[in-house]
Amino acid sequence: GENVEQHPSTLSVQEGDSAVIKCTYSDSASNYFPWYKQELGKGPQLIIDIRSNVGEKKDQRIAVTLNKTAKHFSLHITETQPEDSAVYFCAASKAGGYQKVTFGIGTKLQVIP
Amino acid sequence: DVKVTQSSRYLVKRTGEKVFLECVQDMDHENMFWYRQDPGLGLRLIYFSYDVKMKEKGDIPEGYSVSREKKERFSLILESASTNQTSMYLCASTSDSPLHFGNGTRLTVT
Numbered sequence: 001g002e003n004v005e006q007h008p009s010t011l012s013v014q015e016g017d018s019a020v021i022k023c024t025y026s027d028s029a030s031n032y033f034p035w036y037k038q039e040l041g042k043g044p045q046l047i048i049d050i051r052s053n054v055g056e057k058k059d060q061r062i063a064v065t066l067n068k069t070a071k072h073f074s075l076h077i078t079e080t081q082p083e084d085s086a087v088y089f090c091a092a093s094k095a096g097g098y099q100k101v102t103f104g105i106g107t108k109l110q111v112i113p
Numbered sequence: 114d115v116k117v118t119q120s121s122r123y124l125v126k127r128t129g130e131k132v133f134l135e136c137v138q139d140m141d142h143e144n145m146f147w148y149r150q151d152p153g154l155g156l157r158l159i160y161f162s163y164d165v166k167m168k169e170k171g172d173i174p175e176g177y178s179v180s181r182e183k184k185e186r187f188s189l190i191l192e193s194a195s196t197n198q199t200s201m202y203l204c205a206s207t208s209d210s211p212l213h214f215g216n217g218t219r220l221t222v223t
Contacts, residue, residue: 036211043216044156049210096210098163101146
């Protein structure tokens with residue numbers, strides 16, 4: 001089955017700096033890679049996703065890159081703000097709602113004002 | 114907006130009790146999932162369902178069962194709760210991608 005490794009497990013950055021979280025996956029058949037943000041007391045929420053036919057996707061201060069050959073993908077947050085503090089999860093699956101989604105262990109991001 | 118509602122925010126149960134965790138979604142999604150979340154282990158899939166009365170085992174189904182009698186409702190059942198089932202339980206639904214999660218049920222088994 002799929003295995004997703006995520007690092008670092010914790011990350012502290014100064015407000016305004018950039019944060020990068022990296023993930024690798026094992027199953028070359030995976031073609032959908034979402035990123036979720038989990039705030040305290042809430043369930044994870046999708047913040048950005050990328051499909052395997054795209055190498056990079058950007059949404060304001062958030063970007064995700066995908067290297068299919070190396071089987072790794074990364075989340076980049078620029079100009080970090082205190083409200084970016086949360087736990088971030090990467091995940092991998094085949095596209096389609098009935099597919100199993102495999103998650104990384106999560107990264108706790110702390111943005112220091 | 115999709116709403117996934119988990120009936121209890123916190124639950125405390127005793128070892129050996131039968132426990133029901135309920136989840137309801139309001140977007141007519143075919144697919145529903147139960148995950149448990151533990152520190153250092155991320156989210157692990159327990160069971161999922163792609164249609165009424167259908168179920169599939171996830172990665173850690175032992176000690177759990179599920180029920181899906183109606184499209185909008187997916188129940189997780191702990192037949193005989195044990196202390197190692199103390200965890201945060203997250204329900205999710207989707208029609209395609211991505212998953213939409215509830216806010217979780219924190220279950221403590223004493």
